[in-house]
Amino acid sequence: MLAGLMQNVPLTLNLIRERVADLYPNKTVTTRYPHAIHVIGYGEVLDRAGHIANFLQDIGITRGERVATLAWNSHRHLELYMAVPCMGAVLHTINARLLGPDIARLLDHADDRALFVDRSIWKTIGHEIDLPRRVRHVVVMEDEPDQMLDPPARAGTTQAHYEDMIRRHQAAFAWPVLSEDEAASLCYTSGTTGNPKGVLYSHRSTTLHTLACLFADGIAMRERDVCLPAVPMFHANAWGFPYAALMAGANLALPCRQTDPTSLVELIEAAHVTMATAVPTVWIGFLDHLRRDASALGRISSLKRLPVGGAAIGRSFIDDFTRYGIEVMHCWGMTEISPLGLTNVERSDLDDAQVRETRTAQGLPIPGCRLRIVDADGARCVTDGKMPGELQISSPWAAGAYFDRAAEEKGLHPEGSFVVDEGRVWLRTGDIATIDPHGYVRIVDRAKDLIKSGGEWISSQALELQLMNHPDVREAAVVARPDPKWQERPVICVALHEDTKELRERFQQDYGSALSEHFPKWQIPQEVVFLTELPKGKTGKIDKIALRTAMQPAQ
């Protein structure tokens, strides 16, 4: 082999940091906090990232150690996005919608050494979080310096206030030259089952994913954009949009926790947002709001593009926004692919009927992503747009393994979710898809047993396990029912030991409180379907596909 003679510049997030410092110090991030709109320049964000890096170094955080966040979308969270990976540590963004015990389990599994937490989140669920002993430092994020942790954290933990911490450390930091293969951040796909699955992004994968968000055929982030990621920054780095905005020099608008239509309209107007992204649930509510309040339309006139993902969308959804001059682009991805894998770009070689047909498909693979669909034997399926197969992905920004503590020593280890074939690792997405002759992918079914509600996953399996603990339950299954607001909601299908009115009423009355010990409120099904017996497949297992089909609205 003859090696090329090009510069060995590692693909790390320091490329973004340096570019912002060189070109975009005066571009801004606007955060809509509950009490006020806050604007700060990127130059200052980088300065503050330097303060944070010095703090992390002072408390002994070393290369590769995990630093957790429990935070909404804010300028401080953005500062941590820069500071933590660029100083060589790993940013572990925890889903703030989980229950305290689940959060504690993630802190333990990731072996986090420090936790940055929004005071409002801590106030709500802090008492439920039994901090693992190795989490030695907690930093509270809020404006007022005297507002410390309430409830207090475990004794023995050092506690600091974010703005105090900034003041007590200097901005100048000797950012290290990192290897592009080093871990940059860690994101768990689900904290609600017994086995949390961590995706450990590398600097290389996140940098390449960031570049992919700049492609003209795709997200097409530009300097003149103002980008509003209304998807949480604890979900796969807010789909990579904050990093993409920094790289492109686009302004950012961050909604904190508030993604209700009124708050979004206010933020779009204040920051002149040109593109926004969130799950369809958010936009369905937004559309309703626009229909009810005509004045809102004038306030959001800067908004031109909506890359939407996280759940399927219909033609009317696209048409409604088009009518308002807002272009919807269907996207698809998952935490394991950083998360973007498909964007619905309109090919020039489609006829009108094909254009209309493909608009609701999940899209074409982004350059750098290679896809295939395979049958149960792992053989490639034909790509005729009809034959479904399991969607598998090969990409430099797709996971090759899940994070577990042992993996620190043993490196990559293909397991159930990965398959080695054709000379490479493929990620098994667990989704069933068709691919048409032009390359458009349509997700037609889910192999995985998860329900997607408002952009969050609900594990039917975890719910079923708890339901089976109920003394009256003989068999139970939880399946998705399409929902106009949340896309999907879980429904309990249950057969009781005796199908009497009395037992039915008792179950109706107490299943909710039984589940609420283990699940956050939004995960708990509101609806129960009583059956004398659940349908079974050939092997005697409950036929959840039949149940799910029964829940679909009539065509």
Next chain:
Amino acid sequence: MLAGLMQNVPLTLNLIRERVADLYPNKTVTTRYPHAIHVIGYGEVLDRAGHIANFLQDIGITRGERVATLAWNSHRHLELYMAVPCMGAVLHTINARLLGPDIARLLDHADDRALFVDRSIWKTIGHEIDLPRRVRHVVVMEDEPDQMLDPPARAGTTQAHYEDMIRRHQAAFAWPVLSEDEAASLCYTSGTTGNPKGVLYSHRSTTLHTLACLFADGIAMRERDVCLPAVPMFHANAWGFPYAALMAGANLALPCRQTDPTSLVELIEAAHVTMATAVPTVWIGFLDHLRRDASALGRISSLKRLPVGGAAIGRSFIDDFTRYGIEVMHCWGMTEISPLGLTNVERSDLDDAQVRETRTAQGLPIPGCRLRIVDADGARCVTDGKMPGELQISSPWAAGAYFDRAAEEKGLHPEGSFVVDEGRVWLRTGDIATIDPHGYVRIVDRAKDLIKSGGEWISSQALELQLMNHPDVREAAVVARPDPKWQERPVICVALHEDTKELRERFQQDYGSALSEHFPKWQIPQEVVFLTELPKGKTGKIDKIALRTAMQPAQ
């Protein structure tokens, strides 16, 4: 260090090959051969690349060995762009405008093992090329199978006809899994001085450069584009546009050798070209043509964008094209940076005066490129748009060393053109530039002693060396004079031993034929300025900056 757990997918040109096979087999490349317009689908291009790879394997070409081309922009050259690097060999594209002896020297320096040559090129200069012994195989590119090399190549060389070669080998080829650090192609910056400088692109650098051509803020290549690279495919991979078009799924239109206005209009019309690229010289002639022939405008209505580079452009150039509905984007690069480093993207935070001012600047660094300007001591200059300094570049697609045969063993070795500072290698561009507070780079002078004529480099030093051999010459210098058609033309500034009318006339009569032994016709100056003595600097060296300044048109 904790390694990320993402897939180890190497960034090689096989990503392009696979993407084209998956998504774009029916997109096309249109070549305007002198005798006919030829159209072929990308699927067939890939098939034929498979035939070529089998041929190269059969004749014993192994990983890292160089395969040369002497060819214009054609579908066959595109097939070699895919076949040679994807099978693990290195594509060495030789400038077909060089003299035979220079070409032979490059073949020797690169240690090429095979040569693919357009029959028309060979017919013109083949007799001047003394093929090095290690070039064992010559393949003639043309349609007619019976047209073999004329003149014949050195005895002992195997000779094949391209289409025969395709027919005799099969399409199926086991493309190897390459390392992204392997060399993909080799391009020399200049063959006219004693020391040719080879840039050895890696698969990684070319793949990243290809992705960079897709950025919305920049070249923004899209699937719906039809791209006409009118810059030769032997110049830094035609600025990377063929690979970018393949990756994006854009159709290509290739002009063979013909970049005269009539030929370009014909090709633009035939292939519905949306974007075209060439040096300003080509477009200046094109503009003249449009002014003279109003009907041409209707024939090129598909053309929307002109990324232009290779020489400075003026405001009127941009305005004239804007008037025709064609957007000019100033770009800048050099062979050493693959070649794109700057694109003139209009920032949203400029006022109207700044927009007008910055339009003629060379542009902003492409994401992935980092720039600095330094003074003579290597200290960073302020970026106020006024202070000039030497432009230096750090990028994964910038050279870290020049290719020499010894480098095969010793790897990267920073030398005069490279400097290690701030923890990285910087390429010294040899250009003097300013950077304004928004980041716009303007090239203000050239440290290097080269003249750029019609997109090709002319070495003033090489001309001077030959002029000094003339018996009547006491001292001589060759400097650039701005030229409306060629951007720059070389001018001889000469002081003769005796400044008499007789000697002046003799020199005028015979310098041309003396130079024509060593230089192609287009490199020979038409203009001579006689001086009694050339101006000198403090150290007694000829002050070429003073001479060059004297050649500028009056302000």
